[in-house]
Amino acid sequence: MHQSYLTLNKISKTYGAKVPVAALKDISLDIPMGRRLAILGKSGSGKSTLLNLLSLIDNPTSGRLLIDGRDATTFSEAETTRFRRYDMGFVFQFFNLIPTLTIRDNIMLPLELIGQEKQLELFHHLVNETDISEQLDRYPEEVSGGQQQRAAVVRALVKKPRLLLADEPTGNLDFATGCQVVELMNHICRQENITLVMVTHSLDAADICEQTIRLRDGHIIRQP
Numbered sequence: 001m002h003q004s005y006l007t008l009n010k011i012s013k014t015y016g017a018k019v020p021v022a023a024l025k026d027i028s029l030d031i032p033m034g035r036r037l038a039i040l041g042k043s044g045s046g047k048s049t050l051l052n053l054l055s056l057i058d059n060p061t062s063g064r065l066l067i068d069g070r071d072a073t074t075f076s077e078a079e080t081t082r083f084r085r086y087d088m089g090f091v092f093q094f095f096n097l098i099p100t101l102t103i104r105d106n107i108m109l110p111l112e113l114i115g116q117e118k119q120l121e122l123f124h125h126l127v128n129e130t131d132i133s134e135q136l137d138r139y140p141e142e143v144s145g146g147q148q149q150r151a152a153v154v155r156a157l158v159k160k161p162r163l164l165l166a167d168e169p170t171g172n173l174d175f176a177t178g179c180q181v182v183e184l185m186n187h188i189c190r191q192e193n194i195t196l197v198m199v200t201h202s203l204d205a206a207d208i209c210e211q212t213i214r215l216r217d218g219h220i221i222r223q224p
Contacts, residue, residue, distance in 0.1 A: 004030050004031070004032055004033070005031055005032060005163070005195050006031040007029070007064075007066040008027050008029040008053075008064075009063055009064040009066070010027070010063040011026070011060045011063035011064070011065060012025055012027070012060060012061050012062045013049050013053065013061050013218075023046050023218055024046045024049050024053075024060070025218040025219055026063070027050070027220060028220075029213070032195075034189075034190075034193040034194070035195055035196070035211060036186060036195075036196040036209040036211070037195075037196065037197050037211045037212070037213065038199075038206035038208075038209040038211070039198065039200070039212075039215060040200065040201070040206055040213070041214055041215035041216060042201075044217075045215040045216050045217065045218070046215045046218040051165055051167055051199050053065060054163075055084065055088060056080045056083060056084060060073060067083065068162075085110075085113060085114055086114055086159065086161070087161055087162045087163060088161050088165065089110075089156030089157055089161040089163070089164045089165070090164075090166075090167070091149075091152055091153055091164065091165070091167070091169045092152065092169075093167050093168040093171040093172060094172060095140070095145075095148045095149055095151075095152045096152065097140040097148055097151060097152060097155075099140050099141060102138060103135050103138055103147075104137060107123065107151060107155045107158055109155070110155060110159045111123070111158060111159055114159060122157075122158055122160055123158050126158060126188065127154060129184065129187070129188065130153065130154055130184060132147055132150050132151055132154070145173055145177070146174075146177035146181065149172070149173060149177075149181050150184065153169070153184060153185055153188075157188055160192060161194060162194065162195060163194070163197070164185065164189055164194050164196045164197070165198075166196065166197070166198040166199065166200075168199060168200060169181055169182065169185065169200070170202055170205050171201070178204075178205065182198075182205045185198070186208040
């Protein structure tokens, strides 16, 4: 039996006071450690809201979010910062690389923030796995979109987080490059026992995950 890492217990999220809009409605979900989960759904279904809650960018209106058995809704600001800095990696649809830094410096930034910049073994492993070693001294604008997204994946994984969140990681890539990026995330997360939660519109991207859920109007409508 897999140890539970993320547990959502009757999570709801409502925006607005005068005209409340329910983005998530009574969501319950258990995500074991090392599970690779895809979240599908149309625009407005609640996918991004759910990702924001899991990344502790936002708090639920009601319900509980447990991370490794601890109620994240009661985290202090320092605990939230520590979780996001050490335990979580995030891959964005638009890469979010810093344009004034080289690919190398973009990737190394998370290690510098946690004081582990000398621990380079995983850095070299990931750079080789992603085939971007020749791009390290270039700037983001000097490499392709696929290479930028690979660099963004390495940046998210180089500190070996326990949780990797990915928001439409293939949204700005062509089909073939998108498949390569998703297969890469799947391979590394499986290799390092990292929990992956990926929001996507792509059935092909979702197919690499062990579990897929579909959101509609803030509800889970399928949970195989």
